[in-house]
Amino acid sequence: MCDSNETGSLSFDTKAIHAGQEHERWSNAEIVPPIVTSVTYYQKDPTNIFAGYCYGRDGNPTRDALARCLAALDNGKYGLIFPSGCATTTAVIHLLQTGDHILSCSETYGGTRTIFLTQAKMQGIEVDFVDSTNVELFASAIKPNTRLIWLETPSNPCLKISDIAAIAKAARSHKDIIFVVDNTLMTSYFQQPMQLGADIVMYSLTKYMNGHNDVLAGALVINDSKIYEDLKLIQVKFGLTCSPFDCFLVNRGLKTLPLRMNKHCENGTAVARYLEKHPKVVKVIHPGLPSHPQYELAKKQSSGYCGLVVVQLSGTINEATKFIHNLKVFLSSDSFGTCTSFAVLPAYASHIDVPKEVREQLGIFETTVRLSVGIENTDDLIKDLEQALVKTFE
Incomplete structure (x- = not known):
């Protein structure tokens, strides 16, 4: 249903516009896939109701158009669309059985960590969080009952980068392990985990893939027919x-994904370079800076950088709060990956459920600010940061 082989020879930019959008699939040869709202479909043969579309939960033409496009962008065979990124994680966990083991990178989106520590453990599934930037350490944590390896790279929020190919090789040396890479921050435009050995590529489509802050959705791209x-x-x-x-909106967002990601990369790198030189900034984390611990790996593994910039400010939570309040172009808001620039304190937002001692071990402090750099004018963004820093520390 979601096979993307027919678009394999096209470039990414072309696939983002054409894959899954074939006008021949629609009764009126629509160039833009229509929004099919019907939950049920007329059955010519009532003894074979699953020959085509039957019921909205089983399949929907608009949803399948998006699934085909996403699969094509990752050079995968199949795509599945979910109501949120957390829903995709929930689905993957249900591939496992009681007594199985999940090996996860130490830093993940807070919601992922919470799902692993609650839902997975309620199912009798073991979970370990290990520093995946140390491949040898991470590989040594694989157990005989490990059935799922979960990697988020770059990680949210501290942008730690793990070697996907090396971890895939470690996973392949053991039987029956499913290797999942959360590629939300990079998108398939900048990073192709399936080409580096991932079994499943996961997305919160809410972020860069849709890009307009008006959809909750998630996706999985898969090659293996049994897993699919x-x-x-x-x-x-x-x-x-x-x-x-929502599928229609994400499908529309994908058509400008390359343009938007290039601008996110340009703006994010410029903002990171500016902040790294500021006297009131203790630390800046961005994969495009040579100061990033995995700078060389980032250049090797991906073709660009997302728009996230992590900043540790001088002072206390008071200064961090004042800084965000003083921003005018950057809006005080959670989430990331939208056209609009956001600023948030992860310790009080995405990672509020993570114990303080664990957060600080990961490098998430009260003065850690996560900037989601949008696609506004670069100079306007830097001027906004400058005036906010002046007002905060005057």
Whole structure:
């Protein structure tokens, strides 16, 4: 249903516009895939109702158009669309059984960590969080009952980068391990985990893929037909499906993904370079800076950088709060990956459920500010940061 082989020879930019959008699939040869809202479909043969579309939970033409496009962008065979990024994580966990083991990178999105520590453990699944930037250490944590390796690279929020190919090799040396890479921060435009050995590529489509801050959605891209069929069954039986309208919006967002990601990369790198030189900034984390611990790996593994910049300010939580309040172009808001620039304190937002001692071990402090650099004018963004820093520390 979501096979993307026919677009394999096209460039990324062209696939983002054409993959899954074939006008021949639609009754009126629409160039833009229509929003099909019907939950049920007329059955010519009532003894074979699954020959085509049957029920909205089982399949939807608008959703499938998006799934085909996403699969093509990752050079994968299959795509599945979910109502959120957390829903994709929930689906993947249900591939496992009681007694299985999840090996996760030490720093993940806070919601992922919470799901692993609550839902997975309630299912009797073991979970370990290990520093994945140290491949030898991470590989040594694989157990006989490890069935899932979860990697988020770069990680949220501290942008730690892990060697996908090396970890894939470690996973392959053991039997029956599913290797998942959360590629939300980079998108398939800047990073191709499946080409580096991942079994599943996961996205919160809410972020860069949609890019306009008006959709909650998630996706999984898969190559293995058995894993795809298992996940499809989980999706259908748990009702983890995304609305046709939201799929339409993400599909539209993908058409400008290369343009937007290039601008995010340009702005994010410029902001990081500016802040790294500021006397009131203790530390700046961005993969495009030579000061980043995995700078060389980032250049090797990806073709660009997302718009996240992590800043540790001087002072206390008071200064960090004042700084965000003083910003005018950057808005005080959670999430990231939108056209609009945001600023947030991860310790009080995405990672509020993570114990303080664990947060600080990961490098997330009260004065850590995560900037999601949008696609506004570069000079305007830097001027906004400058005036906010002056007002905060005057």
